[in-house]
Structures are given as C-alpha cells and as structure tokens.
Amino acid sequence: MSRPAPGSSLYLSVVIAIGVAALGLAILERALSAEAMSAAEEESSGAFTPAHPTLYDAVREFFEIRSKPVQPIAYTHKVHLANGMQCTDCHVGVDQGPDARIPSVNFCMTCHQVIATQQPEIKKLAAYKARGEDVPWQRVYGFERSAHVKFNHAPHIRAGVDCSVCHGDMRQQTVAERKVDHTMGFCVSCHQQKNASVDCVTCHF
Amino acid sequence: MAHRWGMVIDLDRCTGCEACVVACRAENNIATVGEEQAGLSRAKHWIRVERYYEGEFPDVKVKFQPVLCQQCDAAPCETVCPTFASYHTGEGLNGQIYNRCIGTRYCANACPYEVRFFNFFNPVWDKPLHLQLNPDVSVRTVGVMEKCTFCVQRIKAGEIQAEAEKRELKDGEIRPACVQSCPPEAMVFGDLNDAESRASRLANSRRRTKLLAELGTRPKVTYLQRDSWHGDENA
C-alpha cells in the first residue's frame, strides 16, 4: 500500500506516449508497405523502383549499416594469385570500362574441369554448372544507389592506381572482404593527391 | 583550356517533331509518371518543344522552340541551392548532384526557364521496361531535383575515350542524345571555348538570340531565330 512516488505518473505517461507514438508509426509503416505490396502484387510482372523495399532498409542505409555478403562458394583469391594468376585474368573489364566483371561459371570451369576437382568447393562449382546455373556471387564493394556514383575502373587503372589501394591486398584475402571503406573522403583525398578532378560531376551524374 | 560546352538551336530548322524529347527520355532514364501524375503537371521532360500560336485564322503562324536547361553562366539556380547540389562545374555546366539534393526546390523557382523537374515520388517502371535503363545514368529517387545535364555521361565517356587514346576531343565527337537524334539537324553541340567549333561559329550568326536574355543569366544555349524567305534575292 505505497503511494506512487512523486513524478512516477509523469514518467509513466511519457513512457505511454512514446509507446503509442511508436505503435502508431509501426502501424503506419505496415499499412504503407502493405499498400505498396498489394499494388505490386496486382501486376503479374511487378514494378521496378529505386525505393528502398522497407523503411528498415532505408534507416539502415541512412546510418550506413551494411551487411556482410555471404558467398555461395568460398572462393579464395589468395590461392589463385599465389598460383601466378593476374587480377585481369578474371576481371577482364577492369582496364576497358566501368565494371571489372566477375567471370561466369563457364570461365571458372575452363580450369576447374581438371584442376582440384575433388575439393568440396569446386564440387559445388561443378554442381552449379551442371544445373545450368551461374554462381550467385554477392557484391563486396559498390556504392549505395543513393550515392549516385558512376565509378569507372578503366581510367583508374590507366592512372596507375594499384588494385590494392581500393581493395586491399588480395593476396592476403581468401573470400573477398571489404577491406577499404569507399567513403567520399577516401575518394576525394586520393583525387586531390593525384591532382585528379574533384568536380562533383566527375563521379556523380 | 577547359571545355565550355554550349549548344545552338536553329529554329529555322526545328520542325517540332519531338525526337529530342524521346531521345532524352531514353538516354537519361526519365520515368514516365502516368496519366494521373501527368494530370497534376508532374510529367518530366528535360527538353520540351514549346509551341506558340500567333495571329488569328487564317493568318496564323506557329513557332516551335525547344527548351532545355540553358546551362547559364550566371545561373540563378546555382546560388540559391543551400547544399551545393546545384553548382557550376569546371566545364561550365549547371551541375545537379542528386545525392546532395535535399529537395528545397528553390532552384526550380529561381530558374526562369522552368527546366527543372522534381521527383515527387520514387519513379516506377513496370517490369520489364526497366531493362531499358541506361546504366551510365543515375536512376533518381524521391525528393530530388533533376534536369538536363547536356548528357554529361556522354561528355565524360568522350573525354575518357580521348584520354585513353591520348588525343584531343574532336569537334562534334560528343553529341547529347537530343542533338544526336534531331532529324533536321536543328541542334549543334560543341565547345564554346574553341572558336573554330561549329557551335561557336553558329553562335555568332546574325540570327542569334538568347532565351530571356534580359534576365542576364548568360545562357550557353543560343537560339537562331527563324529566317524569312528572301524572295528573289536568291533567285
């Protein structure tokens, strides 16, 4: 039988208010995303939009939270490079245009038809090929769509920027990891050092 | 010397066919907004062909005037942007940096040419129409301004190509999508810092005018006014 402490009612009401507000927002979000989804559901082929799929995704991007990619096959850069392969053997686009390119399963299988065929990961690779599927490699680097960056590898290669500057030393990496944070500051400081253009429209268009 | 991109539009040649309008849409990932939104005046046309009637039947005349971002040297849109999303690029373009835009729409109000368009919603493409999207150009998102860029992606690609081949850009090598498509070749694009470029020479034509020149925005688009038939002088 104790009287509530002074201020506890205030505290309680604040908690309730926050709770109600949160609930309201959650309902709003649900309702809106449900609306969006049912609209998409109606059309058999759906629609493409640059919008975030959910508010949650938008918030994550706002705070620059990125999940770590899970690769379907534990590809090791280290072993391939140690065996004398060059980056450009697989990433053939890197000195030609914007995209370095990840080779298709066919390309991998040109060697792995005979090399290391008994390794469990190579068996996985062969299984993909046998099913007529390509390996669903996950992106490791890359800019958020909302950054509106149009990065082009080729001029960087021509300017003699070493791959490791932006991707870390791949000879030390097994499954590729994001070793370098490609923030705008990272790009700009290098551009300034190398006397490259720091005009916004050099990268953003 | 840095490039200074400019355009000349010969109104004597323009037939108002809208090829430029569609070329621009295809090149620059400009979404269609649909009937309802178009009815709310939210259709996006980075270039439009203005049509003006003059006189009464039977003495009626029609004037076509393609209007796109004039890439002003003294651009009202640039100074008013609080975040530098709208700014003057090194090559004299009125840059629009989507990721920096917070959507005040002040630039659009300040622009006397009404060539800025706002993403009132996220753009939507019914699949698989999105497979057409040009990977060289951003897909803009909700809340940002967009406008004609003089096809900056083509300018960049041309410059990178020239750099790779260790040579200077040739006059006429870079053409924005509108210029490229224009059947009567009413539009000419080029470097105004190069006095010998076709655009520079045409920009000195006796028929030259600037759109709303009195506002002092110093546009880099020059309009060559419609000529009249000189009759027997040419005969």
Next chain:
Amino acid sequence: MATKTPEQINDDLLRPLSGISGRYALSAALLAGVAVAAFCAFFYQAYTGLGVSGLRWPVFWGFYITNFVFWIGLSHAGTLISAILRLSNATWRRPVTRCAEVITVFALSIGAMFPIIHLGRPWLAFWLFPYPSERRIWPNIHSPLLWDFFAINTYLIASVTFLLLPIIPDMALVRDRAAGLRKKIYRALALGWTGTPKQWHRLETAMHVMAIVVIPVAVSVHSIVSWDFAMAPVPMWHSTIFAPYFVCGAIFSGIAALLLAMALLRKFLHLEEYLLPIHFENLGKLLLVMSVLWFYFIFAERLTTWYGNSVGEMPVFWATQHGSYAPLFWTMMFCNFLIPVPILAIRKLRSITGTAIASFTIVIGMWLERFLIIVPSLSHKYLTYSWGTYRPTWVEITITAGTFSGLALLYMIFSKVVPIISIWELKVGLRQVPHSARIIVEPKEVGAD
C-alpha cells in the same frame, strides 16, 4: 487595477496555474488530436514523397512556404513589439509583453518547422548545419535559405532568452507557493532566483540589452525571409520593396495575433481586470497604423508593377487583380484593409470585440497575402508555355491546420505553467515607485527561500 493589492495580483494570476478544468482538457485534447493528425500527415508525406501534396511543376512552393512566412511573420508579434514598448518605456505594456513574447517563441518554432516539412528529403535537413564532414562539403553561404537557417536560429535563441529572462522572478514566486514535485520543477526553472539587488540589477541590464539586440534581429529575420523570394528572378518577387514590405506585414500580422491572443486569454483566464480596454485601444491604434502602412506598401508595389508594365510581371499582376487569383486577392484586401480600417479608426468600434474581429480578419488576410505572393508568381513565370496552377491536398491542409492548433495548444500549456502576465512587472507598474526603489521592494514580495 489600481485597487488590486499585490496579494490579489498573485492570486488572480497564479490561479490559472493550478487545476485543470474539463473544458481545458477537452479543448487541449481536441487541439492535440489535430496536431497529431498533422504529424501523421507529415510522416505519410515523408514516407511516400512530396507527391501527396498539391505541389507540381511549376508551382514548387505552396502551402508550406506560405505557412513558413506566415508564422515567421506572426512571430514578430511579440519580441519586436515588446522590445519597442519596453525601450520606449510605455507603461501600459506591462500586462501585454509576456503574451506577446510567447507568441513569438511558439510561432517561430512552428514556422521554423516548415522549411523542413517542405523538403523533398527532410531527413537530410541537417546538411544545412555547417559541420565538418567526411565529404568535405560545406553548406552554400550564397543561398538565402542558409541565411534563413542562421537568421531563424538566431532569432529563436534571442526570443527564447527574451521570453525566459523576465520569467525568472515569476518562477521564483510560483516556487515559493508550490509544494512537492511542482516545487522541484519550479525551483529548477527559477534558476536560483533569490531577488537580491545584484540579481535584479543584472536582470534589468540583461533585459535592456536583449530589448536592443532583438529589434535588429527581428527586422533582419523577416528581411531575410523576404529575400528568399526577392533574390530569385521571379516576376513580382524580384523587388527591392520586399524587405520592408515583409517586415511591415510581419509586425502587422504579429499585432493582430497578439490582440487575438489577448482577447482569448482575457475571456478564458478571466483576466478582465488586467487586460483592459486601454490595451486593446492602444494596440488597436498601432494595428490601424500598420494596416495603413501595409496598404501603402501593397499600393506602392502594385502601382509600380502596373505602371512599369513589364512583360514578365504583368501576367502575375493581372492573375491577382482580375484573373484566377482575384477572389483571393480581393478577400485579402477586405481582410487586411477594408474591414479593419473602419473598425479601428472609429473610436466606438475600437472595442475589445471590435479589435478582436479586426485582428481575426487580418490574420486570415495576412495568410492569404503570403499565399498570393508565392503562388501566382510561380504559376506565371516568363515562358507562357510553362504556366501552371496549384491546388493543395488534404495533406497540406491537415498540416496547416495542425500548426494552428499546435500553436493554440502550446499557448494553453504555457499558460498553465507560467503566469501569462508578468506578475513582478505588473507590481512594479502598480507601485509606480522610483526605479531605484524597486530593487528594494521586490525581494520582500518574492521572499527568500
């Protein structure tokens, strides 16, 4: 008032602070409901996009910026008027200053929300703040919007200070009469006021300095708001008259808002014996002057535009005079000039009810004035091909309604927490004691803790 003793004043003015009537709770709930609806509308807009508003090409600014200018204008009620009255030592001001200053703080806070509400991407509004970022980009100091950002923040800080300074002694007074939790809260709000001569002296000095500082700040704020428009080459925006025109309009609408607030307070808080006809009479005269001054400005603006006959401006001019915006324009002329001037000019009509009616029409008229500055110009710019129109949607209307009820709600809450009439100032006025004596008298009234 002369018959009231200090104790009666205390009782009368502190009465509203205790207890909540059913009527109060009901109206507060109603107002809160509208405000919550406005919040929901805003979140809906932020979530789906500005497309849910009625904005379109080429009218990119509409209700939100109208509200922004309107509220910022309204905020001139207080601080500016109260500062002028203080500096000119108008003794009748004493019961009026605080209700005026409160309007300023709340109207300004609400007005300052609109530039964020109207953003395409409101979650990035913090980019206006000049902070060193990893991106190495700063805000653009050339943009009038950035001037706005600084000006409004400066004004907000100044007017909050200006409001809070003279509240301190009253807080101490409430503290001394309160118990329990209330006492704790008011103790904190009283900032350790004990009423020593040194404290009184410092308060006096601070008030004096703030009164001087806040006047140029207030004038500059509304000038800068006007430059949001005048800096852009938009027909009928790009005008040198805009800064004084806006400041005049701001004070005009501010006084009207103040009068309206006073009339309501008088009725609902039973302050008939404090807010006297003389206050309404005097402020009414001031309002009359501002109404005539406002007419002078709009007349000058319209006359020069019409006489100048510039190709760019005439379409806007005619659209407002006898085009699609003419009904709104003439409503505005009635609300701002034709109705209030006779009411305020004829002594018999310059009653409390009369001034309240005039103020009400002026508040409406001034809102329309802001709308008519923004929308007709944007819909009739230079290239006739791009001419357009604008129609607000429920989202904009809800948010607008929400800010009106939000202001009323804040005002109601404030009047529950702080005496809406400055008690100590009233008492000073009551005594009519010499300046030096006040310092000695007051501590006794307030008492030491």
Next chain:
Amino acid sequence: MQRRDFLKISAVAGATAALEGCGNPDHQLIRFVPEEDLIPGIATWKPSICTLCPAGCGLLVRVMQGEAEVVREGRLGLLKMGLAKKLEGNPAHPINQGKLCPRGQAGLQVTYHPDRIQGPLARVGPRGSGQFREMTWESATRQLASQLADLQESGQEGSLALITSPLRGQKRAILDAFANHFKKSLPVELAFFDDSTIRAANLASFGHALPLTLDLGQSNYVVSFGADFLGTWNSPVAQAIGFGRMRTGRPGERAKFVQFEQRISQTGASADEWIPVQPGTEGAVALGLAHVMLAENLRPAAGAGHAGLLLEGWSEGLPDYAPEKIAAQTGVKAETIVRIAREAAAHDPAVAILGGAAAAHTNGLVGALAANALNALLGSVGKPGGILFPPLLAAKESGISLEILASQINSRAAAAKVLLVYNADPVFSAPAAWGVRAALDKIPFIASFSSFLDETTMLADLILPDHSPLESWLDDAPPSGSARTIRSVAPPAMHPLHNTRSMPDVLLDLAHQLGGDLASTLPWKTYDEAIEASFAALYKEKGTKIAKDADEFWQKAQDQGGWWSTEPESVPASPAGAPSGVVKPRAPEFAGDPNDYPFHFLPFASQLLYDGSLAHLPWMQEAPDPLSTVMWGTWVEVNPRTARKLSLQPGDLVEVTSPHGKLEAPALVNPGIAPDVIAMPVGQGHQNFTRYASGRGANPISILSPLTVEGTQSLAWAATRVKLSVVGRGKLILFGGSLTEVSPELEHR
C-alpha cells in the same frame, strides 16, 4: 521467397556501381549461365531496322549487358544478357542518315513492354473474353498446321484470309508464297494511312507504282498540299533531314515552303506561308498553279508530257482552273495563286507534294495526278531537288482491301475458314461501317501473330506471338526516302526475352509441316536463310565489285545494316507520249448533308501514336503532342470562332456525330484550324491494347463513313462530315500552359 527479397534482387540491372543483392544467396532467384560473353558497362552498337512505319529507317541499337528475369526450362531466374538500351539512327543508312523520329526511338519499349504476350496462347473462353491458356510452340504450330491442312484438302476458294501490314523484302516473299499456295486466298494489306492512292497516281503519271522520294535538300521552292511530310507522311526522317538542309544548309540560299491545308499540321507549322484551302480542292489549287504557269508561258505545256496530258483540258491550258474561277471553290485568293505560281516557276528546282488528307478525299487520286502534272510542268521529276524514283528491286502487287474482304465475308461471297493476322489491327483500323468485327465473327479460326492483346487479337483462337523487331532477323527494301537502291538487313540485336518466335519462321515451319508444293516453294528452314538467299542473288546483281564472294557480301551487309548503292540511281518517268485516256478532275464528295453535319471531319496521324499502333508505348503516351501538348489522351480541335458560336469552353466534352457513328472526346481550341473543320488525332480509343492504351479516349476511325477514293480501293478518310454538341466537362492533360508566347492579358489591353 519473400517479396521484399524479390524486390531487392531484381533491382536495376547492370548499374555499374549500384549495390544490390546483398545478403544470403539462398533467398534469391537463381542465375542462369550467360549465353553471351559480354563485359558489363561497355556498349556495343548493332544495326537494325525500324518497322514501326513504312519508311524503313536504319537503326543502331545500343546493347549493353543487363540482368533480365527470364524463364528457362520452366525455371524463373536471372540471366545476364545483351539488352537494347537505346535506338538511334544508323549513320550509314541512306534514308535516315543517323537520325530517328520519336516513334522510332520509342520502338525500344515494344521489346520491354510489360504486357507483351510471352508465349503461344490458345483461346479457352468465348471469343473476345480474353481468356487464353498457355501452350507450347509445338502444339500451337501443329494446331494451325492441321487447320491449314484441312483448307489445303478442301481446296475451297478464298478459304484463307491474311491481314498484314504492308510488308517488303523476304518477309513479304514468304507471306506471298504462302498466300499463293492457298488458291484464291484473300491477302489484305492494311495500313490506315496507306500510300496506295499516291502509288496509283505515280503509276499513271510516271509509270512507277512507288511513293514519292523527295530531295528537299536541293529544292528551292516547296508547295505542299496537306502532306505532313515532316511528321508522319511517307519517309518523315529523310524529309526532315532534307528540310533542315533546304532551310539553312546552303549558305545564302533558303528555299520557300508553302503549305495548303485546313489545319496547321506539325509540318504546316514550319511553313513560310500557310494557306487554308477548302477540303478536297487541293488538286484544283495545283491545277490553278499550273494554269498560271501555262497562261503566262512560264513553262511549256508539253514539258509536262504524259503526266500533263493525262488531265482533261491540259493542252488547252486548263481554262477551268483560272485562279479567279477557282478562288471561291478553293477558298484561296486568285492573287495568291498567281503569286505562288510565279514564285515557284522562278525558283528552280521547285517541287509540289500532295498527300495526307488531300489524297484521302473521294477525288484524292485526281488531286495526286494534278500535283504530279504540276511537278512535271515544273520539270522537277527525276531531277535533283524534285521528286525521284529509286529503282525498286522487285515490284509487288497489292491484295484486296479490308473493306472488300469484310463485305465478301459478311455477304457470304467468300467463306474464309482461317484468318492469319500479322502486324495489323483490323478491328481498330477500320470504320465501324465496314463491319469488320462482324466479318471476323464469321471466320471459324483466327490466328494472330501479335505481341499484344489488341482488339483483333482478343478475338483470336490461337496467338503465336512474334519476336519484337529487335529480337528478330529483319530485312527491308524501302521504296522511298532515298534515290539509292536499298536492301536493309539486320540480325537480331538481342536474344528474345520471352518464349516467342519470328512470324516468318513460323510460316516456314508450317510450310514444312504441310509439305508438298509449299515446302518446295519455301525451301528455307528459317527466315535468315531466306534473307541470305536473297542477298546471294543481290550479290550476283550488284555486289561483285564490293565483295569477293557472296559470303563476304552477306557479312558486310549484316555489319552495315544492309546494302545500298553508293550513288543515287533515280529512274526517269517511264511512260512517254499521250495517255490512252484523260482523267476529268472533279469535285470532292462528302458523306453527310452539310445542313445536318455542318463540319468537315479531319482525322490526322498523331505525331506520337501514328495510326494507333504505338498507343501502347508509355513514352509515346506521355510525350506531349507537338501542337496541342496533350498527353495521355485524345481531343477534338475546334476553331475559336466555332467554339464561341457553340459556347464551348476548352476541355468541354463534345459529342462528334457522323452519318455512321458518334464519339465523345474533350475539345481543344486551336487557332490554326478552319472554322468549318473539326480535327481529331488518330491513335487513341483502343478498347484493348495493353494497360497504357486500353479504354483511353475515342477512335475517330470508327465513325468514318465508308467512302473510297475514286479509282482506288482506299478509304477516303477525310470525306466525312460531322456535327458537334457539348455534352459535359471532359478531362484533358495539357503539358503546355498558354497558346501564345505573349500573355493574352497583355494583348487585350
């Protein structure tokens, strides 16, 4: 799989640096092994051919790698493949020289249209219900083959009907062989804006059944009668290129361009002098000009040769066409005619063009003959800056008209058992008065090759969806637009997105299933084999100098987008001497009594939707019409004076009633239209044509009266009269704000 994951991974394909598909691969669509070896982000350009109108422009397709959702062996997955990103003109192509009109550019959306039919369908519900079931190509072709085999056996006359767009090249050859095999089949070439009147006139005047090829780049004086030659008529891109050159392409010289018509068309808007003329009297004006030239001895009468003598009264100097005699009838002042005639005669080379509505009156053929005679008199036939005729590699004859087909079926004079429809929508493109819909109902089996469920395909029993043009082999032999001989060819620019097949491939497959004569006249397995065979023949004829063998010639043609002669090869007008008979010019006839139907009804080709076949493309719907600035809708154009008389406000919904039907559409006030003319664009009013066009606006074709151009089978689509009444408020979406550049407020003061 969750939809949100689905949305996530099917995000924009190929964006060079966009981040997508993060997270767990188990939750994503499978990815198929790419069929092409492409480097992402790098564009390749492939030649193709525009098939959207008869001009036959050459295309360059920008192809880049992207990721498309496709079904392979019943599994849905993502495939990295070359995707067409943009269509541009092929700079090497003689017709469009690197340029392209808005419609051609929007052709891209045909391929990616969300409502494309993705595989063969068989009707399950009642006809017109739109209920179909999916089926395999094997069973679909077997079903059609068995239907055709029955026809073959019965040998009944006219049992197979074919309705196609006008086709050229090997596609036409395959279709013709097919049609010929079925004795007395009924092939119909259907195009609402067809050029058969012009071709008939050119055959009579000059001996060439070809449309006109203009050489505007070198013309000095252009008189056009109703021809929208810069917008939709004939070969608009080639003509617009020439127009640009004629305007400011030759320093110091600028041609004059005079347009006679009832409503300022997009072309008329560019005229130096725009002169309104009474509907159907364009030919009379042409003869009036000729009269002045003859009377003033500006040109010798004999100079016009055969083309002149064809017309009654030519040798006498056209006495009935003295300017003052025709002024009242044509509405053109006598002094204007005299002035224009003198100007034209003084500015060689001068050219007269007649087309569009001017050729779609009952006297359209005579009008075209009059314009031909004027050209011949001016000496501009076969000359630079005049009208030219490229040598056509092989001439083809036309079939019957849709009107005749429908009336034969409806009157049971023909008993078509099977109808094949390709690239045509007869239900939409025919006046309701023709009874096409009723005729189709009488045909037991209809197979459509359409990619979309249009009005006709809705009635089909079997749908065999064609590849999109970008996914197909294409060939073409455009008969106008350039004086060079042209044989265009293009391999597919991209792999097919859906389970579709190229129409000629299906016909060849059917031919082999049917066997016998048909299989031997169509020896090729696939369409590309057929094209290659035609290029092997062309090599022998034309290519021995430029390639060492047929293979190299074929390869070069594919790389370039075709073969064309290096120089113009215009052929002269062939008939010489006096014609066997003379044609008497006559006044136009109109359907509807002028008292009941006070207005002439002028349908016109939409610059964006053309004849309605492009109404399903969102780019075309949302591009503002050049003159009205309307988007996403249709409208009726009324002169301001007429509007005042009818107290009609812009945007009012009006009912347009002809003797053969009525429609409702919002009205638009147009200062550039004659007060007694009501104009309306063709294109909208589709009942069924994908989500973007269905149920939008009204179709002016449906209310046209079934008059034909005398001497041809063509519809006289400009010969209907209508009345107008306001019925309410309509909805119009206009992009442009004001009609005039100076504010009307300022003008009124």
